[in-house]
Amino acid sequence: MSMSVRSTHAALRRTAALLAFLLALAALAAPALAGETLKVTPSLTLRETYDTNVNFNGKGDFEHSAAPGLRVDMQQERSRSWIQARGSAYKYTRLSEYDRIDQNYDAGLEFNATQNITLNLKGSFIADSAFSSALAETGERARRALRQVLSVQPSATFNLDESNALTLSYSFAKTEYDTKDYTDSMSNTLSGLWGFRMNERTQLLLQLSATRAETSTAQQDSVSSMGGFEYALAETLKARVLAGFGSMRTTVDNAPSRTASSYTADTSLEWRLEKLVANAGYSRDMTLGISGDDLVRDKLSLNLSLSAAERLQLQLGSTLVLSENSSSAQSPQSNRWLEILPSVKYQTGEYSFLTFGYAYGAAKDQQKDELKTRNRLYLDFNISFP
Numbered sequence: 001m002s003m004s005v006r007s008t009h010a011a012l013r014r015t016a017a018l019l020a021f022l023l024a025l026a027a028l029a030a031p032a033l034a035g036e037t038l039k040v041t042p043s044l045t046l047r048e049t050y051d052t053n054v055n056f057n058g059k060g061d062f063e064h065s066a067a068p069g070l071r072v073d074m075q076q077e078r079s080r081s082w083i084q085a086r087g088s089a090y091k092y093t094r095l096s097e098y099d100r101i102d103q104n105y106d107a108g109l110e111f112n113a114t115q116n117i118t119l120n121l122k123g124s125f126i127a128d129s130a131f132s133s134a135l136a137e138t139g140e141r142a143r144r145a146l147r148q149v150l151s152v153q154p155s156a157t158f159n160l161d162e163s164n165a166l167t168l169s170y171s172f173a174k175t176e177y178d179t180k181d182y183t184d185s186m187s188n189t190l191s192g193l194w195g196f197r198m199n200e201r202t203q204l205l206l207q208l209s210a211t212r213a214e215t216s217t218a219q220q221d222s223v224s225s226m227g228g229f230e231y232a233l234a235e236t237l238k239a240r241v242l243a244g245f246g247s248m249r250t251t252v253d254n255a256p257s258r259t260a261s262s263y264t265a266d267t268s269l270e271w272r273l274e275k276l277v278a279n280a281g282y283s284r285d286m287t288l289g290i291s292g293d294d295l296v297r298d299k300l301s302l303n304l305s306l307s308a309a310e311r312l313q314l315q316l317g318s319t320l321v322l323s324e325n326s327s328s329a330q331s332p333q334s335n336r337w338l339e340i341l342p343s344v345k346y347q348t349g350e351y352s353f354l355t356f357g358y359a360y361g362a363a364k365d366q367q368k369d370e371l372k373t374r375n376r377l378y379l380d381f382n383i384s385f386p
Contacts, residue, residue, distance in 0.1 A: 037076075039386065043069040047380035054095055055131050055144060056363065056372040062093040081109040098144065102128040116159040123152045130177055134290050138297060139321035139337035141363050141372070142290055146178040167193045183292035187213040195230075203230045205242060207266075213288050220294065222248040222286050224264045236273055242266040248286045248326070250294050260326035262286060262296045275307040289325070298322040311347040315357075316340075336364040352383040 049063040069086035088102040106124035113119050126149045134142040155169035171189040191209035198204060206227050213220040226244030233239065246264040251257045264284050271278040281301045289295045300320040308314050321337040343357030359376040 039073040041071045041384055041386045043384040045380055045382045047378055049376055049378040051376045053374035061095045064091045079111045083107045118157045120155045125150050135337045138289055138295055139323045139335035140290055148176045150174045163197045165195045182290045183215045185213055185215050185288055187211055201232045215292050218250055218252045220250045226264055238270045240268045246286050260294055277305045279303045294326045295323045296326055313345040315343045334366045338362045355380050
């Protein structure tokens, strides 16, 4: 689906605003040019994919894509900044209505204001497919549409003493779609994370957050409190566990407010051996769906990477997303998305890789009791020029 003229103009304005923001960050980091380090890294990824069920429309096709990118890193004694831009052009052999260009711009600045205070600023602009983003984020099946997300996240970390650290952060995000079928939204989040280091291996954590999300017809307020720890069982094994409680209140125009509550969690496990790296994670939170629904969301992930030979890596990635619509009396876990991605990665040069992979995806709508699957076989070549 092509964007309307109005949507195109809006996208150009947002892109221009984001580029201005990137330039402002670069200006703040300009002393690095005269100080320490400047690193510019262009990159390019070329991929050929066969998809047996493009956008779950029941038709298969070849997908050809090219993704050029550019990253600039700047560093001096007290600051570090980076700017990154990446575009991905997708072309289909027969299903030309799915042709598109995704864009991703992001930047960050870290500044050591004093020995005990670190300031951070991050910003990003994304223009991509609502179909792909909805599956990955909420497990919902979106029709063909474009999504644009602008976000800014400033934060400050205060090292109060040798054992105590406090991080305060704010996040702003604005999401728009090129169709009225999905709900545009704007959100503001305030959060605080306190850490108490008991010893070299163990740190206790306490996190509080509050979010207000607004659409054209509703306002959603959610709060969450979690406690837990980070623990290094050994140099090769690290765990992070946060769990607690969250509640959400939604006020809709000309309708009574509705409330929902649930436990919340944010956990991860990292295991590093000489040839094997394993990462596992689980999170549960409350968020806004693409149609403006209140969702309780569970996300599980597992990633493995094995160095089978000097230049050869075997990789396995898997993701499971479960989302329950708490706005109505629908069945639990109303949406499910499962993706499994085994691949073989071969280093063809110092800065180049060739990857052959397979991706199985399954999406289920519990309310309709409808399951749709797809199989993707791909070969890509990635090269960077540091």
